[in-house]
Amino acid sequence: QQPVQSPQAVILREGEDAVINCSSSKALYSVHWYRQKHGEAPVFLMILLKGGEQKGHEKISASFNEKKQQSSLYLTASQLSYSGTYFCGTEMSELREGGSEKLVFGKGTKLTVNP
Amino acid sequence: DGGITQSPKYLFRKEGQNVTLSCEQNLNHDAMYWYRQDPGQGLRLIYYSQIVNDFQKGDIAEGYSVSREKKESFPLTVTSAQKNPTAFYLCASSYRTSGGSTDTQYFGPGTRLTVL
Numbered sequence: 595q596q597p598v599q600s601p602q603a604v605i606l607r608e609g610e611d612a613v614i615n616c617s618s619s620k621a622l623y624s625v626h627w628y629r630q631k632h633g634e635a636p637v638f639l640m641i642l643l644k645g646g647e648q649k650g651h652e653k654i655s656a657s658f659n660e661k662k663q664q665s666s667l668y669l670t671a672s673q674l675s676y677s678g679t680y681f682c683g684t685e686m687s688e689l690r691e692g693g694s695e696k697l698v699f700g701k702g703t704k705l706t707v708n709p
Numbered sequence: 710d711g712g713i714t715q716s717p718k719y720l721f722r723k724e725g726q727n728v729t730l731s732c733e734q735n736l737n738h739d740a741m742y743w744y745r746q747d748p749g750q751g752l753r754l755i756y757y758s759q760i761v762n763d764f765q766k767g768d769i770a771e772g773y774s775v776s777r778e779k780k781e782s783f784p785l786t787v788t789s790a791q792k793n794p795t796a797f798y799l800c801a802s803s804y805r806t807s808g809g810s811t812d813t814q815y816f817g818p819g820t821r822l823t824v825l
Contacts, residue, residue, distance in 0.1 A: 595768075596751070626813070635799060635816035636752070681751060683814070695740060695759065695805065696767065697814065699752040 595620060597684045599700035606672050606707050614703045616682030617664040625658050625665040626683040626697060629676075636681060639667075644687075669705070677707045711736045713817035715800050720822045722794075730785045730820045732800035739805035741783035742814060745769060746797040755798075758783055759805050787822065794824045 597618045604612050616625060624643045628636035642658035642665055654676075658665045669676055683697035713734045722728045732741065743755040754767030758777040772791025777783055783802075787794045798821075801814040 628816075633819075635818050638813045638815065641813060683752075694765070695803070695812075696742070696754055696757055696765075698754070698768075699744075701749060701751040 595686070595698050597682055597698065597700040599680075599682060599703050601703060602701070603704040604706070606705070608674060608707055608709055609671055612669045612672060612705060614667040614669075614680050614682075614705070615664060616666070616684070616700055617662075618684050618686070620663065620684075621687040622658075622660060622663055622665075622684050623687045624685040625656075626685070627656055627665075627667050628681045628683065629678045630681065630702075631678045639680075672705075672707045674707050674709065677705055679704045713800060713802055713815060715798075715817040715820050717820060718818065720820055722822070722824050724824055725789045727789060728787050728794075728822065730787065730798055730800075730822070732783045732785065732817060733781055734783075734800075734802045734815075734817075735781060736802060736815065737780070738802035738815075739780070740803045741777065742801040742803075743767075743773075743775065743783070743785045744799045744801065746799060746819075752799065755785065794822060797821050 597616050600615045626641050627639040630636040644660050653670045656667045679702040681699050681702045683699045716731045740759045742757040744752040753769050755773050756775040758764035774786045799819045800817040803814045804812040
């Protein structure tokens with residue numbers, strides 16, 4: 595049930611781009627993306643719902659391909675502040691239909707942006 | 710200011726003792742969640758509650774217990790039955806949707822529990 599995130603870690607220089615993927619073996623209703631700095635709480639970035647809508651937040655955007663049961667997070671022109679661990683949280687359609695609203699999180703992708 | 714508070718930030722306990730972690734929210738959220746985070750494991754759901762006086766087990770509920778007597782509060786007890794309790798514990802809350810879009814989970818600052 596746990597989604598698989600790739601890559602596990604990535605190191606960038608400031609200004610470079612990165613893509614983080616999140617794949618599930620189950621049909622998904624929604625995908626939530628969070629960023630966590632070391633020792634802090636995860637911070638919400640965006641939600642993507644069924645329908646394949648791409649969303650954006652400044653230079654961070656994401657897509658959701660429900661047929662492929664996967665989502666991708668795109669970070670463009672990375673900044674030092676983008677460093678942290680990125681988690682996807684997936685909501686499975688079968689659980690949603692049963693009235694549950696729980697998320698299952700991937701193991702995270704550690705992003706390091708160097709000057 | 711609205712938000713989620715967890716206390717204490719750091720907690721040390723001796724092996725075999727039960728310990729209760731506090732989680733309070735003043736966001737008027739219906740749903741509350743407890744997660745455990747270990748290095749390299751991501752966030753794993755322990756228990757969640759979608760309404761007062763009701764809660765469901767998550768993926769790793771063994772050795773833990775919860776209560777939801779008030780909308781604002783969702784304390785987690787780590788019992789002596791939990792074999793490896795040392796971890797970072799995160800509480801979250803969200804509005805409970807009624808079939809529409811899924812709402813965001815907001816996280817508290819976390820409690821780092823160390824069992825000696």
